[in-house]
Amino acid sequence: MTSLITYSAVSAPLLLFLSGIPSSTWTDRHPQLMTKLCGTLSILAVLTAGLAGVSLFYTGSGASVAEHLLYIDRLSAMMLMLVAFIGAVVIRYSRHYLDGDPGQGRFFKWLAWTIAAVMTLVIAGHFILFVLAWIMTSLCLHRLLLFYPERQGARIAARKKFVFSRLGDFALILAGVWLYQVFGTLEFGELFAAADTTIHNSSNLNAAAFALVIGAVIKSAQFPFHSWLPEVMETPTPVSALMHAGIINAGGFLVIRMSHVLVQAPAALHLLAVIGTVTALFGSLVMLTQTSIKKSLAFSTVGQMGFMMLQCGLGAFSSAMLHIIAHALYKAHAFLSSGSVVDIARAAWAPPIRDSRHPGELLVAFIAALALTVGGAGLFDLNLREEPGIVLLGAILQMALTYLLWNALAHHAGPAQIGKALLIASGVSLLYFALQTGFLHLLRADIAQQMPIDSLFDSLLLTVVLAGFFTILMLQIQYPGPAAAKVWQAAYVHLYNGFYISTLANRMIQRYGSKPVRLSHRHSGGIPQ
Numbered sequence: 001m002t003s004l005i006t007y008s009a010v011s012a013p014l015l016l017f018l019s020g021i022p023s024s025t026w027t028d029r030h031p032q033l034m035t036k037l038c039g040t041l042s043i044l045a046v047l048t049a050g051l052a053g054v055s056l057f058y059t060g061s062g063a064s065v066a067e068h069l070l071y072i073d074r075l076s077a078m079m080l081m082l083v084a085f086i087g088a089v090v091i092r093y094s095r096h097y098l099d100g101d102p103g104q105g106r107f108f109k110w111l112a113w114t115i116a117a118v119m120t121l122v123i124a125g126h127f128i129l130f131v132l133a134w135i136m137t138s139l140c141l142h143r144l145l146l147f148y149p150e151r152q153g154a155r156i157a158a159r160k161k162f163v164f165s166r167l168g169d170f171a172l173i174l175a176g177v178w179l180y181q182v183f184g185t186l187e188f189g190e191l192f193a194a195a196d197t198t199i200h201n202s203s204n205l206n207a208a209a210f211a212l213v214i215g216a217v218i219k220s221a222q223f224p225f226h227s228w229l230p231e232v233m234e235t236p237t238p239v240s241a242l243m244h245a246g247i248i249n250a251g252g253f254l255v256i257r258m259s260h261v262l263v264q265a266p267a268a269l270h271l272l273a274v275i276g277t278v279t280a281l282f283g284s285l286v287m288l289t290q291t292s293i294k295k296s297l298a299f300s301t302v303g304q305m306g307f308m309m310l311q312c313g314l315g316a317f318s319s320a321m322l323h324i325i326a327h328a329l330y331k332a333h334a335f336l337s338s339g340s341v342v343d344i345a346r347a348a349w350a351p352p353i354r355d356s357r358h359p360g361e362l363l364v365a366f367i368a369a370l371a372l373t374v375g376g377a378g379l380f381d382l383n384l385r386e387e388p389g390i391v392l393l394g395a396i397l398q399m400a401l402t403y404l405l406w407n408a409l410a411h412h413a414g415p416a417q418i419g420k421a422l423l424i425a426s427g428v429s430l431l432y433f434a435l436q437t438g439f440l441h442l443l444r445a446d447i448a449q450q451m452p453i454d455s456l457f458d459s460l461l462l463t464v465v466l467a468g469f470f471t472i473l474m475l476q477i478q479y480p481g482p483a484a485a486k487v488w489q490a491a492y493v494h495l496y497n498g499f500y501i502s503t504l505a506n507r508m509i510q511r512y513g514s515k516p517v518r519l520s521h522r523h524s525g526g527i528p529q
Contacts, residue, residue: 005059008052009072012045012084013119020113027105034105035095038112042088049084049119053077071125071188073446075321079122079253082325086245086332087115093336094238107147111238114140118246122253127176127186130257134172134219134250138165141247144239145232157231160509164225168218171211172254178208179261188257195260209265212258213272220251220305223279227502230298237335240294244301245332249324252305255312256321259448263315273313273461279306281468282498288476289496293338299498301331307393310465314458316389317447318439323393362477365405372425373398376433388462390436395466397432399473401425406477 019034019041027034056077072080091111098104117140121133138161145158180186181204183194221229229248233240255262255272262269283303290296304327311320373394377383384391408421497503 005052005055005072006070008048008055009070009077009080009123011048012052012080013116013123015041015045015048016087016112016116016119020109020116022109024106024109027109028103029105031104031108034108038091038108039095041112042084042091042115045115045119046081046084046088049080053081068187069126069129070123072123074443075256075446076122078321078325080119082328083115083118083122083246086242086328087118089332089336090238090242090245091115093241094236097238098236103147107144107236110140110143111242114144114242114247118250121250125188127179127188127191130254131169131172131176134254135169137247137250138162138169141239141243144242145235147235147239151234153231154234156506156509157228157234160505161228161232163509164218164228168215171215171218175208175211175215178204178211182208192260195264205261206265206267209262209268210271212254212262213268213275216251216254217272217275217309218251219254220248220309221302222251222275222305222309223282223302224501224505226279226283226302227498227505229302230295230498231502233292233294233298237338240298241332241335244297244335245328248301248305249308249328252308252312252320252324255309256317256447259312259317262312263448269313269315270457270461271313272309276306276309276311276313277461277465277468279303280310280465281472282306284469284472285475286495286498288472289492294335297331297334297338301327304331307396311389311393314389314392314461315448316387316393318443319387319389319393319436321443321447322435322439361409362402362406365409366402368405368422369398369401369425372401372429376429379430380433380437382433382437384462387436387440388458390433390440392462392465394429394432394436396469397429399469401428403473403476 016038019038022034052072056072056074091108094108094111098107101107114137117133117137121130121137124130124133142158142162142165145161146154148154176186179191182202183191185191185194218225229243232243280303283299283301283306287296287299287303290299304323308320308323308327311317311323377391377394382390382394404425405418405421408418494500
């Protein structure tokens, strides 16, 4: 059974690596053949990844395969199946999206290699292999970001992403050096066993933990390293879907994978929680002001990655893993269907809004959502002290349900509409806590245990997060629209521009960064010199 799991897991990335072996010149001369080859091999990769995952789950709770360069457990098996599935969907979508483009064959070559690199990262069992796959993912993605090199906006964003990524790579290399000094090994199986059985409290361990956090923060586009993500929209839509649904999750996967080490450095997790909080609030606010569908989705990704990092910082690693899967599937669908959003919005029907709103409606909606959240948590025996990340995100979910119920009360539809909204809210609340509980038990043997709230810092952080998202809820409800006072209009402009973080980053990259990229049209996607 172990051999079957190993061979199946390795076959998934290997198949896609094979499809990218032909040169870019050959692939552009045979685009249809390259399209069929990548499509077929991506389906086979899904099947082999699924076989590895099913075989591993069939062996029983807590089973894992650790063979020097490989480390396959339930966590990596789930990620492998997720990446393979999304990769196959993106490749299938690209067949029609790029049909007739002169660089279609080359696009599939680098798309296949990018997906294969992410798969390799997921099943890596040695920190050196993990870092090599991490770097390769970035370099292959860079080729896709510069698929249309004549677009100046794409070149600036790709150059900025390249510089940030190299900083993240350097952080991971330093983390590897310090980890080896502490544990004497970089094989994941031995590393995690040593971290679980011995309490370490050294400067090298803390340095390694902070380096891991920095690498994860940069990879997942956390504030203030986020500005490249909303600016790479000039790349083909399939690349956007792959980035937001797959590659951007690598930082979160790194933290979850290394959770056995990170729990021994609480200060590093506290830093991660603070950065995640700032990013989540920032992304959620800026998203509300965007008029471009893709930019709105991009800032949504920034905010969602902040949520995930906040969960990791609070030690809710199983909750973060569930977040990765849910966000990946949602965001892939959102980007691949973004062209139909306008037509859907025009065809949609919404009941008329009443002219006057009673303030008691908001209070009723809030109390009803609070009852659903508290009841759901209690039904699955979850509490704030033992599972802070799960309950915190449940409280934020409560605010979303408040907005749903408040909108239902605003319509003339009557009791039937309100009853339907209550039924949807109840189902969402129960499904949320059921999934969280399921993942908590499913991954118990593969990640570090939940960290309870045991400090003033944790309590203050939870308070700030809840206050921040309650403020966002009130802004959504109270914002007066285009006829707002000057202070509202000024705030809207600043939020729309992301507080000009991107402008400052662009100026720094252009002044101190690399020289302009010189590329030929045929071999676009080169690395900055």
